[in-house]
Amino acid sequence: MRGDVRDALKRWLGPDAGVLDALSDQELAELHDALSAARRHQARALAAATDEAMRQLPPLVRASVGRIVGR
Amino acid sequence: MARDLATKAELMKLARALHTTPEGVRFAASLEYEEIRRLRERVTAALYDEHRTAFQRVAAITRLLPTAVNVRITLRAFTPFLAARVAGEMAPERAAELANRMPVEYLAEGSIHLDPRRAAPLIQRMDPDRVLAVIRELVDRTEYVTLGRLLDAATSWIIRGVAATVSDEALLRIGFYAECDAQLTTAVSMLPAPRLREVVHTALTGPLDLRSAGLSLIGRLTDDRLRGRIAEYAAEADDDTLTLLLRTALDEDAADDLLTALTAMGERARHRVLALPALADHDTLARLLRTPH
Numbered sequence: 259m260r261g262d263v264r265d266a267l268k269r270w271l272g273p274d275a276g277v278l279d280a281l282s283d284q285e286l287a288e289l290h291d292a293l294s295a296a297r298r299h300q301a302r303a304l305a306a307a308t309d310e311a312m313r314q315l316p317p318l319v320r321a322s323v324g325r326i327v328g329r
Numbered sequence: 330m331a332r333d334l335a336t337k338a339e340l341m342k343l344a345r346a347l348h349t350t351p352e353g354v355r356f357a358a359s360l361e362y363e364e365i366r367r368l369r370e371r372v373t374a375a376l377y378d379e380h381r382t383a384f385q386r387v388a389a390i391t392r393l394l395p396t397a398v399n400v401r402i403t404l405r406a407f408t409p410f411l412a413a414r415v416a417g418e419m420a421p422e423r424a425a426e427l428a429n430r431m432p433v434e435y436l437a438e439g440s441i442h443l444d445p446r447r448a449a450p451l452i453q454r455m456d457p458d459r460v461l462a463v464i465r466e467l468v469d470r471t472e473y474v475t476l477g478r479l480l481d482a483a484t485s486w487i488i489r490g491v492a493a494t495v496s497d498e499a500l501l502r503i504g505f506y507a508e509c510d511a512q513l514t515t516a517v518s519m520l521p522a523p524r525l526r527e528v529v530h531t532a533l534t535g536p537l538d539l540r541s542a543g544l545s546l547i548g549r550l551t552d553d554r555l556r557g558r559i560a561e562y563a564a565e566a567d568d569d570t571l572t573l574l575l576r577t578a579l580d581e582d583a584a585d586d587l588l589t590a591l592t593a594m595g596e597r598a599r600h601r602v603l604a605l606p607a608l609a610d611h612d613t614l615a616r617l618l619r620t621p622h
Contacts, residue, residue, distance in 0.1 A: 271371040277364045281356065288356035293372060296347040300376055307411040308383075314406035323390070 263290045270297075333582035334545035338477075338506055339365040345474050346372050377444045381418065388418035391427075400430045409438035416451065417444035425454035433459070437466035441475050449482035461490045468499045477506025480516060488516045492524065497531035498539060505542040507549075514551045517559075529562040533570050540577040548586030553593055560590040564598035572607040579616045 263286055267278055270293060281289065312320055339362045344354045346369050357365050391399050403412050416424040416439070428436055428451070440463060443451070452460055464487070467476050480503060483491070492500065500520075507513040520528065532543025543563075550556045563574070578587035591599055607613050 270375045271368075272374075275368075275371050277360065277368045277371070280360055280364055282359075285356035285359065289368075292347045292349055292353055292356070293375070295349070296372070296376060297379065299348045300379070303410060304380055304414070307408045310408060311406040311411060315402075323387075 263287055266290060267293070334505075334541055334586065335362040335549070336360075336365065337541075337581075338362075338545065339369065342366075342474055342477075342506065343369045343372065346376070373445060377414075377417070377446070380414070384414045384418045387415045391415070391419060391423065396426050396430065399427055403427065404431065404435065409435050410442045413439035413442035414444070417447040421447075421450035421454050424451045429456045429459055433462045433466050436463045437470065437472075440467065440479065441472060445478050448479060452479065452482040453484060457484065457486050457490070460487055461494070464491055465494060468495055468503075471502075473499075473502040474506045476503040478508055480504075480507045481509050481512050483512075483516070485515075485519065488519050492516075492520050497528045498535065500528055501532055501535075501539050501542040501546065504546050505538075510549045510551050513546070513549055514555060517546070517550065518552065518555055522558075525559065526562045529559055530566075533563060533566050533574055537577060537581075540574055541581050541583065544574070544578055544581070544583045544586040544590075547590045547593075548583070556590065557593040557595065560594035561598045563590065564594055564602050568605055568607075571602060571605055575605065575607055575613070575617075579613070584617055 264278065267286060267290055268275065271278070278286065312324060315323055336358075340351055340354050340357060343357055343365055344351045347354060357368060360368070394402070403415075407415070412435075416428070419427075436459070440448075460483075464476065464479070467479075476499075480488075491503075495503075504513055504517070507516075517525070529543065532539050532546075547556055547559055547563075550559070563571070566574075575587065578584050591602060594602070602608075608617075
């Protein structure tokens with residue numbers, strides 16, 4: 259199995275995520291794909307929700323809030 | 330105790346955590362249910378912690394504004410999803426103060442996205458009537474995975490309120506997804522005897538998922554006396570109903586839950602169940618005995 263998949267999963271789930279040892283290479287690859295997809299889904303959902311929130315704020319407040327939330 | 334129904338529930342919860350379908354988490358099907366749960370907890374933590382800093386900043390802003398202004402801004406500008414993520418980073422007292430002024434539908438949608446690690450302190454500080462209203466809304470939306478998670482945070486008052494207002498079917502489905510066996514046992518023990526008997530009847534005479542939920546429930550209880558009471562209620566059913574439960578247990582790999590129930594009931598009830606004609610059938614008996622336990 260490619261070590262980068264296991265390394266990425268350990269980075270996301272914690273180096274002591276022992277459950278990873280119970281999964282086969284194929285299962286680890288599928289977990290990696292599912293978690294990557296979930297992260298992308300979440301990032302898109304949060305970006306959309308934050309954009310919507312910014313649109314609703316009065317223009318005077320928008321710039322300050324944008325700086326605070328890093329957008 | 331057979332955990333195949335528990336495994337099924339855990340796979341469903343893992344799928345929810347990963348925003349995918351049960352087919353999308355087949356990679357975890359070979360794991361024990363406790364391992365799936367540990368994996369889900371790691372996945373949940375990873376996803377909720379990923380963007381935490383931004384939410385902490387927004388939560389910090391809310392400390393500067395009066396509650397009424399916060400509520401107005403939140404309802405105008407924040408989707409329930411975003412509000413739930415910010416609420417998870419606020420002091421629970423402050424978050425509860427805001428939640429108590431928000432519409433039930435908004436809170437119900439938000440509770441689906443609330444960080445499960447931070448739900449309990451918030452819910453326990455909210456107005457109990459509002460929490461009950463949110464729970465009823467979640468039941469209407471058939472959000473049983475969310476409700477099972479929230480059961481851990483429910484106070485005795487809330488559990489009694491839910492039991493008094495929610496259908497047997499909903500109670501069984503919530504119980505199927507409950508996180509903690511001890512809290513599930515506490516919740517079931519609070520049901521008055523006539524209601525508990527009705528819930529058992531509903532499980533026995535309902536569709537497959539309710540029979541499965543009933544079997545899972547009896548296997549998960551941590552109180553043998555309570556398990557015995559429920560098992561005896563079940564033993565009052567007619568032969569056809571009990572045979573259907575037997576077949577469900579075999580088909581769903583939940584024979585251990587059935588045997589646990591059999592062990593827990595009194596001798597008279599046990600004799601009545603063991604006298605079922607279906608148990609004299611060689612194939613059925615062979616399947617029952619082949620089931621690992």
